[in-house]
Amino acid sequence: xxxxxxxxxxxxxxxxxxxxxxxxxxxxxxxxxxxxxxxxxxxxxxxxxxxxxxxxxxxxxxxxxxxxxxxxxxxxxxxxxxxxxxxxxxxxxxxxxxxxxxxxxxxxxxxxxxxxxxxxxxxxxxxxxxxxxxxxxxxxxxxxxxxxxxxxxxxxxxxxxxxxxxxxxxxxxxxxxxxxxxxxxxxxxxxxxxxxxxxxxxxxxxxxxxxxxxxxxxxxxxxxxxxxxxxxxxxxxxxxxxxxxxxxxxxxxxxxxxxxxxxxxxxxxxxxxxxxxxxxxxxxxxxxxxxxxxxxxxxxxxxxxxxxxxxxxxxxxxxxxxxxxxxxxxxxxxxxxxxxxxxxxxxxxxxxxxxxxxxxxxxxxxx
Numbered sequence: 054x055x056x057x058x059x060x061x062x063x064x065x066x067x068x069x070x071x072x073x074x075x076x077x078x079x080x081x082x083x084x085x086x087x088x089x090x091x092x093x094x095x096x097x098x099x100x101x102x103x104x105x106x107x108x109x110x111x112x113x114x115x116x117x118x119x120x121x122x123x124x125x126x127x128x129x130x131x132x133x134x135x136x137x138x139x140x141x142x143x144x145x146x147x148x149x150x151x152x153x154x155x156x157x158x159x160x161x162x163x164x165x166x167x168x169x170x171x172x173x174x175x176x177x178x179x180x181x182x183x184x185x186x187x188x189x190x191x192x193x194x195x196x197x198x199x200x201x202x203x204x205x206x207x208x209x210x211x212x213x214x215x216x217x218x219x220x221x222x223x224x225x226x227x228x229x230x231x232x233x234x235x236x237x238x239x240x241x242x243x244x245x246x247x248x249x250x251x252x253x254x255x256x257x258x259x260x261x262x263x264x265x266x267x268x269x270x271x272x273x274x275x276x277x278x279x280x281x282x283x284x285x286x287x288x289x290x291x292x293x294x295x296x297x298x299x300x301x302x303x304x305x306x307x308x309x310x311x312x313x314x315x316x317x318x319x320x321x322x323x324x325x326x327x328x329x330x331x332x333x334x335x336x337x338x339x340x341x342x343x344x345x346x347x348x349x350x351x352x353x354x355x356x357x358x359x360x361x362x363x364x365x366x367x368x369x370x371x372x373x374x375x376x377x378x379x380x381x382x383x384x385x386x387x388x389x390x391x392x393x394x395x396x397x398x399x400x401x402x403x404x405x406x407x408x409x410x411x412x413x414x415x416x417x418x419x420x
Contacts, residue, residue, distance in 0.1 A: 075409035092390075116339060117278065120250050124222075125254045131161055226254055227239055277317075308354065
């Protein structure tokens with residue numbers, strides 16, 4: 054009889070002083086610190102990311118997530134309601150009636166989550182109320198549609214004009230623990246240097262440490278580099294609220310693994326080469342699309358694999374990752390790779406050694 058594992062979410066809590074939360078990245082990016090943990094020898098090294106090559110070999114394969122963060126946060130306004138005083142030149146009795154104007158209503162913050170096609174976007178909205186139209190100044194921007202529990206914004210702009218509108222008026226979202234209001238810094242720094250497929254509302258942060266210098270060294274060493282796509286959703290960094298891990302359902306995200314990349318990765322795996330995922334997002338793509346024999350299939354669509362302790366890894370051997378929030382699915386994923394007690398011990402050590410945590414923080418290499 055199979056015994057089902059029941060694990061409490063509270064087992065993945067830990068104490069973190071506020072001063073350990075990084076508010077901006079180091080410069081240059083690869084000057085961040087690197088905690089290296091070898092699972093077989095239990096050895097721990099404290100280093101810097103610019104020395105990453107010391108821990109790699111020509112037989113290794115690094116797999117990156119090439120998604121690109123887009124300015125998904127918009128501040129719009131509701132239409133103002135004001136008295137109609139004249140219709141076709143004749144006075145109109147008001148009797149308390151109101152007519153819609155074109156600007157000046159209360160502010161509404163919308164957060165674009167997923168492109169549904171044909172100008173429709175699933176979104177989150179603050180202070181929306183019963184508004185069915187949203188404006189920017191006097192220009193109507195979108196209609197608001199309600200679809201069961203979803204809020205959908207319908208934009209009338211074509212794709213090219215919509216992207217231009219977002220670039221000019223959208224804000225790059227950041228997690229709530231980053232307090233900086235410098236939008237220029239955020240737009241420049243909260244993006245990997247190899248980002249190419251626009252679609253994420255949050256950066257795959259393990260990739261933020263890579264620089265041109267690092268890639269030059271990887272090429273010289275002969276490390277194979279492959280790219281997959283996972284458009285990171287808002288739920289990635291959210292703490293799990295259910296008391297039991299098994300009760301939590303992970304949000305879906307859009308992933309792409311093309312056939313050519315799939316073939317090269319399968320070949321490398323068959324040759325016994327070490328597969329190192331750069332970030333939890335790359336890892337989830339590979340594990341979601343791998344069968345129990347450790348063979349990938351090409352894919353384009355939604356995935357929502359929830360990885361936590363007791364999970365058996367089929368494709369990935371090693372991981373480069375940042376230090377994650379307590380009780381988050383990302384911390385549970387890393388715990389599945391090294392063990393719950395061990396990852397909490399490593400995090401405690403990282404706090405003692407004053408590593409910087411979260412999106413703009415330092416990195417960990419698990420080999």
